[in-house]
Amino acid sequence: MPQILELIREDHELIRGLFDELESSPEARDVRCITLRRELPGHIYAEEVTLYAYLRDTVPEEIRRSLDEHARVRDTLARFERIPLRDADWMPALVNLRREVEEHFATEETDVFVLAERHIDAGVLFELSEIFQEEKEKAARYVTV
């Protein structure tokens, strides 16, 4: 299994792809929304119990900032989920959610990844990837559709 930062990057790519499809393919929106509602919260939760938990004591300010971003993404996702697909507010809400998520991903891929590589041993980064996958799968089971 690749190390955790590679898994996180793969998730980010998958979620960016989902946003592309949601914006461009109206016919696939309902099923892509279900996937987004499973993938995004699962990804965020799995990061918190692996990478963030591991870095929290070493770089508390950066992790606090990332946790705040997670809280905002969760709130925005919850508001987005309440808007019906055919509502005129749906696309602006999607664009807003995407911007927030992409800004957070960019922070992670630059700042947080650098900190992880600096402060976590390579062997641990590999070990964390297994826990990351397990936690994501567990979180996906609790998603109500």
Ligand SMILES: [Fe+2]
């Ligand atoms: Fe994150």
Ligand SMILES: [Fe+2]
């Ligand atoms: Fe992430």
